[in-house]
Amino acid sequence: MWTTLGATLLGAFIATGTSLLVESRRDRRAAVAEWRQSRRELYGAFLSALTKARGELWTISRDDRLPNEERATAARAIFAGCYEQRYQLEVFAPSGVVTPALNYFRSVRRLRDAVGEGLRWDDAARTAHDDDVVQGLHATRDAMRVDMRTDAMRTE
Structure with a gap:
């Protein structure tokens, strides 16, 4: 029993x-x-906001009719939405992502400042600014892929 x-x-x-x-x-x-x-979602929103800002900044840099004061105001307005994404990323992402992401953010902000100060699409300095932004984008994207382990996922 x-x-x-x-x-x-x-x-x-x-x-x-x-x-x-x-x-x-x-x-x-x-x-x-x-x-x-x-x-x-966070990484996508961050990359999207900065990429959109970059494209819009280059668009206003092509507008020869826009006065300098309005150009600077427009550049700041375009970039304003990027801050929210930056702060969210700083809180939730690991440092391996935050460091390159902040460098990318700062490169787009430097572009904002240059466009606001009169940088035009056809200026020789445009290439240096664009290269800086693209390098920041690639480093950030690569860090995000490592964090998400997307390279390790099998695609079938």
């Missing part, structure tokens, strides 16, 4: 422990998937 009771209790203990372990792993997988999705 004691043997049967002991075996039943041991079986119940093993079943409960196994269920808890499986549920714990499932919860952890769901949390990791949710965190990855959050980072994907």
